[in-house]
Amino acid sequence: MGQIKSTRADRQLSLEKAEAILEGGMQEFLAHGYAATSMDRVAIAAGVSKATVYSHFQDKEGLFTALIQRLVEGKFRSIFDLANEKVLQTAPEIILQDLANRVLNTGMNEPQFLNFMRVILGESGRFPQLARAFVRNIEQTSFKMLRQYFTTCPQLKLSDPEATARIFIGTLVHFMIVQEMLHGKDIVPMERERLIENLVNMIVANQAE
């Protein structure tokens, strides 16, 4: 009787706790990396006991893996997405400038995204499968999207849309890494607009014959 009554409530509670643990784990792991994060602090951040953490996830590695996989497939999935309204009616310069600005805005203003990339890069030796998930869900997706745009845009006749997409994304990501992740803003200053303008012009000017 009491058993049935509590079953639903417990399930609900359990789901909420699992969610809280993932949230707390995200906070801690993204801030300190894998090795420097303790399960005690994850538990505190989640507002549960350490034993509860271990009842929802097999071990530290399991929690970390689940967490990052989730971020790769959800929260940070669409950082490089092209807003697809009136895309083909607008001049490519505008579309590309807008895309570049949105990418850099997210990457530079959402501080968690920088930490996320830091962890992916820093742990890519020890967790190669997470690095690959990042490549599949974020890099590959953005390459495909941009290549698709380059191929279908009537004003652009690039000789190699795939390679051009790499140049575009690579320039932006490296800029983000040097200026923000590596704190290089004051050492090698560069206006974002200046870089974007040069990048976009170089691409648009480079039509195949």
Added chain:
Amino acid sequence: MGQIKSTRADRQLSLEKAEAILEGGMQEFLAHGYAATSMDRVAIAAGVSKATVYSHFQDKEGLFTALIQRLVEGKFRSIFDLANEKVLQTAPEIILQDLANRVLNTGMNEPQFLNFMRVILGESGRFPQLARAFVRNIEQTSFKMLRQYFTTCPQLKLSDPEATARIFIGTLVHFMIVQEMLHGKDIVPMERERLIENLVNMIVANQAE
């Protein structure tokens, strides 16, 4: 008597040990990152006792900092250097292709360099001064060198050499990160030559009027 005799030998020995500790520390820290490296294993890798490690370096952080600073200023200093023989007599396509190939060769064939970059990126939150040293000694140096070349090369009239240098280096570094560091070679395959050719052509074709 024995005192004087042993003084020189001890100094010599001490220097050798300090060197051995830096070597051992490099092995361990580059392989596992800061937090996951133990001083016990550093000592073993260096072939000395843990107390000896602490007699040469104040603590774990001090050893790590000294080590990385040294790598930034020495071993990995010149990864992006332009070989400067006959530079101005050769066609820019050749020079740039050659530079790109040498950068990617070093970065991709010297496995320690990948680990080095992984550590710099992964620890850039906790050790911002090391990240900045990396920017000053490696990124900034390569920007300057390339900007200098773009400016002086008589066949090139780029409207913004500085921004173009960023695009060049950014494309290459991001390629290295995705294909090698993040193990993306099989997920998003791309021939190195194909990327370089597109990049170089795009730059050389983009002359200011």
Added chain:
DNA sequence: GTCTATAGGCGGATAGAC
């Protein structure tokens, strides 16, 4: 399912002999 309490081990750092 969740808690408190604890086992068991490893890690950073040092004392003291030589």
Added chain:
DNA sequence: GTCTATCCGCCTATAGAC
């Protein structure tokens, strides 16, 4: 200067009560 031996705290993971 270098070693062996050791301190002590924190960390992962679990036992057992409720």
